[in-house]
Amino acid sequence: MGNNEKRRMTLNQLAKELHVSRTTLYNILHEKGAYSEETKKRVYQALEEYNFRMNNHARNLAMNQEYKIAFVGFYSTRFGYFFDEIQAGVERAIETYEDDGLHLITRYSDREEPKRQVQDLIELEELGIENFIIFCYHYEEVSSQIEHLIETGRNVILFSRRIPGLHPLCSVGCNDYQSGRLMQELLEKFSKEGSRVQILVSEHNHRDKLVVGERLKGFYDAMEKSRKKFELLEPAWTSPVPDVERSEIRSVLKDRKPDVILDFVCNLQDAAECLKEYGKGETVLLGYDIYPEVVPFIKDSTIDAVIYQDLPLQSFRAVELMFEYVCYGKKTEKEDYYMPLNVVFAANCEYFESL
Structure with a gap:
């Protein structure tokens, strides 16, 4: 273990390193309670080794402050x-x-x-x-x-x-309104003038005014000032039942054949699987969030980009x-x-x- 890493050690980590309880460590640091001289010696050797300095952590816990x-x-x-x-x-x-x-x-x-x-x-x-x-x-x-x-x-x-x-x-x-505006900017950068754009929103979330509603508002406000003109297809509000939802997404994408798919919540994996099944071609797929199920589709560019909130x-x-x-x-x-x-x-x- 390097010196820099030792300096970052917390009191909890130090207690684990020494195989002593938190209580014993705090007692030794503040000279109260019962403990052996051998344990005290090991603690002070470790304090010197790890370049530990007393601070607010020790102060609060010594005072039993919670x-x-x-x-x-x-x-x-x-x-x-x-x-x-x-x-x-x-x-x-x-x-x-x-x-x-x-x-x-x-x-x-x-x-x-x-x-x-x-x-x-x-x-x-x-x-x-x-x-x-x-x-x-x-x-x-x-x-x-x-x-x-x-x-x-x-x-x-x-x-x-x-x-x-x-x-x-x-x-x-997250500034959800701004994330909707960012989605519109990605649409402009990835898509050609006149592209047919399909928005997907799960019925599971479409009543969510605080996140989905703000995303959509930001997107539509930005679309009014767009440098490119797009054909916005009727949004697809898909079923909250997962199996039904997957079927609906496939039907929408197969029947409407959009040039661009914008997933505003929850349908990104299903849309990516659909594109893999029918052939992506030049279809653009954009969405929100990164999670294990969609990572392979991002890496192989089936999903062109996602907006990620940490x-x-x-x-x-x-x-x-x-x-x-x-x-x-x-x-x-x-x-x-x-x-x-x-x-x-x-x-x-x-x-x-x-x-």
């Missing part, structure tokens, strides 16, 4: 990658801040059961939790409970989507902002923290597939 933050969201068995990426960012935040006293409580409920999410928020409030990071899909049914938390002095950060009418500490997510970075940033606020009193500087939008092609796919 900062509880609830991360309350939803899941969908259909789109597992979305939640895996969010969880990756959450775990990174825990690793970064647990030595500083972070105690993260996660509650996830089914996307189609907003009442369960409301109940989670009520139960956490009753447990005395003061700090909430919340993301919800059916926000109309959850917003009154979130508003209650804000009005009663709880600290709230909205994750992934900002809810109209609420005023939390801030929101952290979900692990978003969830990490949300926890970071809340923790620094409650622990150090660092106030949020913006109402909305937007993460960068990346465009992924065959040439740069390898840099994103492992994120």
Whole structure:
């Protein structure tokens, strides 16, 4: 292990390295409690070896200071990658801040059961939790409970989507309107004048005003100023039932034979498989998000490009902002923290597939 790597070691990692408990390590650092002289000697040797310096991590834990933050969201068995990426960012935040006293409580409920999410928020409030990071899909049914938390002095950060009418500490997510404008720019760059353009939107998501609605609004607004003229076919709102949806996508693409396919949510893999089956030719396929099932289609250019929002970075940033606020009193500087939008092609796919 190199010197630079040793310098990055946290107290938790040091405890594991020495095969001692966290409690024993903290007792030795602050000369309290029971421990053997042999263990104390090993700890101080390791501190010198790893060039460790006492900081706020040790201070908070020595004082038994704990900062509880609830991360309350939803899941969908259909789109597992979305939640895996969010969880990756959450775990990174825990690793970064647990030595500083972070105690993260996660509650996830089914996307189609907003009442369960409301109940989670009520139960956490009753447990005395003061700090909430919340993301919800059916926000109309959850917003009154979130508003209650804000009005009663709880600290709230909205994750992934900002809810109209609420005023939390801030929101952290993607600028969906801008991502729609970016889709229109990709359309111009990849497609010829007069191309026939087919938009795909899953029925599973078409009522989502906060993400899909904003994407479409940004796209159509940008189309009004487009330097090229395109023929926009009637959007295909496909079934929420996966097998039926795949069949509908095939029928739409086979019957309409579009020059360009724009997947606005959830149909990218099916569209790519359809093109492989019928022959891609010069058909352009653009969409959103990178996940294991679509990586091979990006690499072989069946999918020409995707717009990717860094979900692990978003969830990490949300926890970071809340923790620094409650622990150090660092106030949020913006109402909305937007993460960068990346465009992924065959040439740069390898840099994103492992994120």
